[in-house]
Amino acid sequence: xxxxxxxxxxxxxxxxxxxxxxxxxxxxxxxxxxxxxxxxxxxxxxxxxxxxxxxxxxxxxxxxxxxxxxxxxxxxxxxxxxxxxxxxxxxxxxxxxxxxxxxxxxxxxxxxxxxxxxxxxxxxxxxxxxxxxxxxxxxxxxxxxxxxxxxxxxxxxxxxxxxxxxxxxxxxxxxxxxxxxxxxxxxxxxxxxxxxxxxxxxxxxxxxxxxxxxxxxxxxxxxxxxxxxxxxxxxxxxxxxxxxxxxxxxxxxxxxxxxxxx
Amino acid sequence: xxxxxxxxxxxxxxxxxxxxxxxxxxxxxxxxxxxxxxxxxxxxxxxxxxxxxxxxxxxxxxxxxxxxxxxxxxxxxxxxxxxxxxxxxxxxxxxxxxxxxxxxxxxxxxxxxxxxxxxxxxxxxxxxxxxxxxxxxxxxxxxxxxxxxxxxxxxxxxxxxxxxxxxxxxxxxxxxxxxxxxxxxxxxxxxxxxxxxxxxxxxxxxxxxxxxxxxxxxxxxxxxxxxxxxxxxxxxxxxxxxxxxxxxxxxxxxxxxxxxxxxxxxxxxxxxxxxxxxxxxxxxxxxxxxxxxxxxxxxxxxxxxxxxxxxxxxxxxxxxxxxxxxxxxxxxxxxxxxxxxxxxxxxxxxxxxxxxxxxxxxxxxxxxxxxxxxxxxxxxxxxxxxxxxxxxxxxxxxxxxxxxxxxxxxxxxxxxxxxxxxxxxxxxxxx
Numbered sequence: 001x002x003x004x005x006x007x008x009x010x011x012x013x014x015x016x017x018x019x020x021x022x023x024x025x026x027x028x029x030x031x032x033x034x035x036x037x038x039x040x041x042x043x044x045x046x047x048x049x050x051x052x053x054x055x056x057x058x059x060x061x062x063x064x065x066x067x068x069x070x071x072x073x074x075x076x077x078x079x080x081x082x083x084x085x086x087x088x089x090x091x092x093x094x095x096x097x098x099x100x101x102x103x104x105x106x107x108x109x110x111x112x113x114x115x116x117x118x119x120x121x122x123x124x125x126x127x128x129x130x131x132x133x134x135x136x137x138x139x140x141x142x143x144x145x146x147x148x149x150x151x152x153x154x155x156x157x158x159x160x161x162x163x164x165x166x167x168x169x170x171x172x173x174x175x176x177x178x179x180x181x182x183x184x185x186x187x188x189x190x191x192x193x194x195x196x197x198x199x200x201x202x203x204x205x206x207x208x209x210x211x212x213x214x215x216x217x218x219x220x221x222x223x224x225x226x227x228x229x230x231x232x233x234x235x236x237x238x239x240x241x242x243x244x245x246x247x248x249x250x251x252x253x254x255x256x257x258x259x260x261x262x
Numbered sequence: 263x264x265x266x267x268x269x270x271x272x273x274x275x276x277x278x279x280x281x282x283x284x285x286x287x288x289x290x291x292x293x294x295x296x297x298x299x300x301x302x303x304x305x306x307x308x309x310x311x312x313x314x315x316x317x318x319x320x321x322x323x324x325x326x327x328x329x330x331x332x333x334x335x336x337x338x339x340x341x342x343x344x345x346x347x348x349x350x351x352x353x354x355x356x357x358x359x360x361x362x363x364x365x366x367x368x369x370x371x372x373x374x375x376x377x378x379x380x381x382x383x384x385x386x387x388x389x390x391x392x393x394x395x396x397x398x399x400x401x402x403x404x405x406x407x408x409x410x411x412x413x414x415x416x417x418x419x420x421x422x423x424x425x426x427x428x429x430x431x432x433x434x435x436x437x438x439x440x441x442x443x444x445x446x447x448x449x450x451x452x453x454x455x456x457x458x459x460x461x462x463x464x465x466x467x468x469x470x471x472x473x474x475x476x477x478x479x480x481x482x483x484x485x486x487x488x489x490x491x492x493x494x495x496x497x498x499x500x501x502x503x504x505x506x507x508x509x510x511x512x513x514x515x516x517x518x519x520x521x522x523x524x525x526x527x528x529x530x531x532x533x534x535x536x537x538x539x540x541x542x543x544x545x546x547x548x549x550x551x552x553x554x555x556x557x558x559x560x561x562x563x564x565x566x567x568x569x570x571x572x573x574x575x576x577x578x579x580x581x582x583x584x585x586x587x588x589x590x591x592x593x594x595x596x597x598x599x600x601x602x603x604x605x606x607x608x609x610x611x612x613x614x615x616x617x618x619x620x621x622x623x624x625x626x627x628x629x630x631x632x633x634x635x636x637x638x639x640x641x642x643x644x645x646x647x648x649x650x651x652x653x654x655x656x657x658x659x660x661x662x663x664x665x666x667x668x669x670x671x672x673x674x675x676x677x678x679x680x681x682x683x684x685x686x687x688x689x690x691x692x693x
Contacts, residue, residue, distance in 0.1 A: 015281075015282060016304070017303075017304040017306055018329075019326050019327060019328050019329040019332075020280045020281060020328065020329045020330060021326075021328075021329020021330070021332070021422040021423060022329065024329045024330060024422060025422065027377065028407075028411060028422070030404040030405065030407055031404075031408070033404060034390070034393060034400070034401075034404075037390050046276070046277045046278075046282075047277075047278065047280065048277075048278065048377070048388050048389070048390070049277060049278065049387050049390070049391075050278065050381075050387040050388065050667075050670070051387040051388065051391075052275065052277070067304045067305075067306070068304045070302075071304060096326075097306075097308075097311070097323060097326050098306040098307065098311075101307060101311060104310070104311070108310075110307070110310075112307070112309060112310040112313075113305065113307045113309050113310050122304065122305060142326065142423060143329060143420075143422040143423055198420070201419045201420060202419070202425050202433075204419075204434075205419050205425060205426045205432075205433045205434040206433050206434050206596075207425065207426075207433040210322065210425075212423075237316075240316065240319070244322075245326065
């Protein structure tokens with residue numbers, strides 16, 4: 001995918017503990033893919049190409065969380081090689097679903113899953129990239145929105161700030177003229193504390209938001225917890241609601257621990 | 263290369279596979295001394311943290327094992343849990359689930375055929391480089407892939423980690439009108455898939471046939487997706503509930519991973535070749551016809567030809583999607599009620615890469631007590647290594663660089679999904 005043209009930014013895509021879905025979002029941009037890659041020099045993207053060029057890279061996209069000693073070292077090297085470092089998805093920005101180990105005895109987890117636990121080398125915590133190295137931009141979502149990704153790439157190429165919302169899913173419901181499922185039907189919904197980006201997908205499909213895009217800025221989880229209680233949610237249900245794909249984000253972490261230690 | 267010295271084929275980062283693995287083959291003289299498909303992708307331990315979660319969360323959580331085949335995880339999860347709880351689903355839901363799966367097959371198979379596998383046959387590092395010389399082919403691929411994604415998006419809300427599938431059915435089901443809007447795209451996709459069969463059949467294939475035990479679902483009336491008995495060409499014929507009696511995972515000395523084997527026998531093959539060989543007569547006529555036209559009939563024993571078989575399955579998925587849309591009448595309710603009670607349920611469905619097994623034990627509050635998940639790639643792993651052992655022996659006289667690329671191509675024939683495999687493929691990381 002590399003091109004000899006000098007001015008094209010050199011791109012690397014790096015995977016840590018993840019499902020591959022966020023990097024797949026780029027290949028899922030079927031209408032824009034050929035145009036996007038013609039503007040970039042894809043130097044390292046193993047999921048898509050055999051060509052693997054050494055750094056430094058102008059932009060590095062990092063998917064996944066850090067869960068092993070080797071990866072804790074590798075992210076340092078990736079940071080050194082990338083002028084701009086962008087994390088894509090909930091694993092890279094909040095530790096992902098695998099961060100559920102962070103509240104448990106990881107050795108016991110290993111014994112449950114693996115026949116020869118003594119050979120498994122894993123860290124006690126699954127942590128976001130920003131806990132290890134400075135990150136220039138964090139793109140939220142489990143998975144990310146391909147439209148956000150395209151906007152982010154375009155903005156980075158143009159040297160401008162990406163236009164990506166930081167308000168809550170509630171705003172998206174209002175825009176779509178959805179009747180509030182929580183108010184009208186008593187369905188618990190994380191929409192009021194979750195960052196927009198999905199287009200209020202779950203409420204549009206008659207279910208409560210489960211927080212794929214993580215906490216919005218200044219999310220009032222304490223107030224939402226009160227509302228959940230009114231809707232008849234027990235503490236253990238609320239703990240599970242906050243402990244999803246962005247469980248280790250500090251806002252959701254605190255909210256779940258408050259419910260647990262009430 | 264005289265065949266006397268030692269030579270190593272080594273690929274530190276396998277490209278165009280989902281997830282992270284490396285390949286190591288040691289040749290001494292004209293003998294293959296060692297083959298290791300190493301998986302260094304970090305384990306994520308889904309089975310451990312699923313414990314204590316509510317059954318309704320299982321389809322959402324297990325989808326996150328794999329961004330390429332989340333529908334497969336959702337389908338195996340809902341079927342296994344419905345079995346544990348004794349939930350019966352509406353026939354219209356059954357149809358919609360098949361359609362949902364067709365969407366994922368179209369998206370995933372197109373990705374693999376054109377973007378991950380075909381570049382090997384034509385000598386390109388990737389589909390983008392291939393597009394420079396074969397623009398129309400890559401554009402066809404992107405349009406086809408998008409149509410698969412559109413089906414998943416309509417039924418599931420989005421392509422990756424869909425949100426609508428749940429135990430008992432869907433949170434919201436589509437109207438007849440919404441499905442009908444897919445018809446013209448799917449009619450184009452059916453033609454494009456037939457072209458894909460002809461195009462892939464025109465590629466050159468290494469002459470490499472092996473005697474496999476093929477394992478796939480078989481259903482009395484249809485090409486398998488969501489249900490059927492698990493059968494093989496060596497006499498296996500079991501229900502999903504018996505899976506763990508017949509398959510075991512062994513720690514093999516030369517490997518860093520546990521290998522799944524048929525109890526009392528050995529390695530086996532799951533995925534398109536297995537499905538095709540065991541269900542050829544269940545393919546719709548249009549898929550049948552084009553398969554025969556290009557000379558493809560069971561048993562196909564050359565794994566490199568799996569690219570053509572995937573293309574035939576694309577034809578099936580498009581034809582089946584059209585049939586379902588034609589037949590569909592919305593269910594009375596989007597989903598059946600699921601009671602809270604103790605129970606154990608197992609299910610196997612056909613992920614694009616082969617059979618995907620889930621088992622859940624639930625308590626009286628609906629919480630998961632234990633979970634077990636066996637994805638297709640961990641079942642193919644032993645067979646991949648065995649094939650490489652055979653195949654590399656034929657490449658001893660080749661220059662290392664070409665032999666390496668050929669071995670990579672062989673691995674990619676399986677469409678391995680290492681992200682899937684490592685969640686539970688008992689990865690052993692050497693300290």
